[in-house]
Amino acid sequence: MTQTPLTKKASASEAPIRIAKREGLSSRRAILLRLLTFVMAIVAGGVFIAAMGQNPIEAYKLILRGAFVGSQRNPLSSIQATVIIFVPLLIVSIALSFAFKMKFWNIGGEGQMIIGATFASYFAIFHSDLPHFVLIALMFFAGALGGAFWGLLPTFFKVKFDTNETLFTLMLNYVAIYIVKYLETLTSWRARAGFASIKHFEDNAKLMKIGGVHIGWLLALILIVIAYIYLNHTKQGYEISVVGESQATARYAGMNVKKIILRTMLISGAICGLAGMIQVSGIDYTLSTGMTGGVGFKGITVAWLAQLNPFVMALIAAIFSILEKGSGVMQSTLSISAAATDVLQGIILFSFLGGEFFTRYTFVFSKRRTDK
């Protein structure tokens, strides 16, 4: 590059340490670094557990037991609960990765999930007499439609007026929550006068189950493969990455950037909406403001930690789910505060992120120039 001599000269007067992207890192080294990160994260969490006066090894055992081992009367309950946490997190992470790959900051997964769920709930509440498969299919479609609608709103303003999509998608989350709160006050939606909660779905509107868990898990696994192929091996997927790298390049290449952005956010929103539908129809059996469980935000972390690779997202979402499910059991068994388990999860996550940073970047110590 033409700039090289310039930066070299400048470096003499610059700070003695600067951060540079690691290049030419061998894959074996990268894996080793990541494994090290994982171990460090566990150790850091262990130090915190020890500081609370508990045995870290026992605590981690409890987490694993809590995530996988059920009771005598129901040996599968724990693993099922872990899967239930895993499914929406993974689906939303994948949905967000579509937008992120395009460098479109979709922070609105929560809202897109809620509106998708709201659209789907409409059919569950007002058309529950339809044949089961028709109803479920309609709910899937409505969920995707709702999510897509909520995702396209900010995108439309982005391509038309270049509004800031981060703020726009974020604020729409709260609009979505208040829409549900409003529905809770309507006689036709609410369960019973005097209580702010929406009607419970009829059995007919509940998602079918495989292995004791709603079929969402199967859809999530299929989605991993579809998303991987779409993002990496199709023309549209390629267009997304080009737009993400440089919109100017995309335009030079004759791509219709606005169309690509709209199309991709339609997909991203629709998948979030599906996650919402799966949640209300598979688990909640009603619509509520807390239905997302925060996955619209957690998904952002998962997507980036996985570097937007759907398979790695599955791995990371699994680790998060195990941690979340297991630490609930650890909390009540050791009778420590639930806040402490949140701190533990935070420490582990933070260590992960820190480790990622050191894997991708390195510190460069500039030497004093010994020019004559």
Added chain:
Amino acid sequence: MKKLMKVLAIVISAAMVFSLAACNGLGGKEETTDEPGTLAQAGTVAIPKEEIKIGVLHITSIEETSGYTFAHHKGIVEMKESLGLKDNQIIEKDWIDDNDKKATTTAIQELIDEGCHVIFATSFNYMDTMEEFAAKDEYQDIVFSHCSGYKSNPDNFNNYFGRIYESRYLAGIAAGLKAQELETPMLGFVAAQDVNNAEVTGGINAWALGIQSVYPEAKVFVSVTGSWYAPEDEGKAAQALIDKGCVVLGQHSDSDATQTVAEKNGKFGCGYNSDMTPFAKDAHLCAPIWNWGVYYTKAVSEVINGEWKPVNYYEGMNVGLIDLSPLNPDTIAPGTEEKVAEAKAAIADGSLVVFDDSLVDNKGNKIVGEGEDGRLSDEQITGGINYYIQGVELL
């Protein structure tokens, strides 16, 4: 490395698929070996005291010091001590968001997995999840008991709550007298939920009726936070009410923020759930309080004796489930003690009915009671109060 990660991810995904498939097989097998009728119906068989396990779901932290969860946790501890149970026989799950179905389901399942014989769920929105668990064939031997809702079943699921509005009325008397002493007919109320929530709205109305009984021209302004526990929002709402000119604040919210803000502004207030005087000794008058231990002790000892019945529990001051905290002598207006005692006695002997036939909402509509003598029926009180009475207005 990407490839390796990918392979790893595929292996894990595959493992999950197979484990789920295995789940399916196992699940089926279990059902066939599990003969129907082998489970004893909940509450019908005595359980040795040393073996009984009790699970509790809390909406906020059990380490909290004055609010809703504090009151329930205190009740659980009281029950444990009075029945002589050991620590490990009680499993309490705290910070379970009652709007998060996934978290609720997981927590209840974990309590079942730990072998709990009785599960108490203390917040309203746990209701539907409790109902679903209680309906499952495999859990017919477990007692599900839900606080503040309206659902139950004839086998193993009941609800429990109390006539807290009676104490609210008494607290209203103290609040009204204080406002009268300050010659300002403006009072405020920090409400966790809006007018559609009967529990909160009924409490506001009862408080206002108490106030009006001693200070008829007084007005109550309501500020809604939208969340059961949100100390920061509660503080802001309290400040807004004070800025409007309110001199005494009531609350239906789970922290003591309303009282501490009142104290900071040199104003006064009635807390909720527990005696909040220690947290705002220059502001707090008195608080409607819960003694949940009364119910927990009764319910658990019935389970131990095999005498538990799926009957809904709705009691008041008569059994000590609810009460008014001691009046704070440093803050109350003169004459409060006599007035409160008088009303308390009148409620006890039935000559004073809080929600009688004289109710008019703030739009001027007469409220028709479906109970005796035109008073509100219990059903109307627990689920039908979604209007503010005259003299109560949104801020």
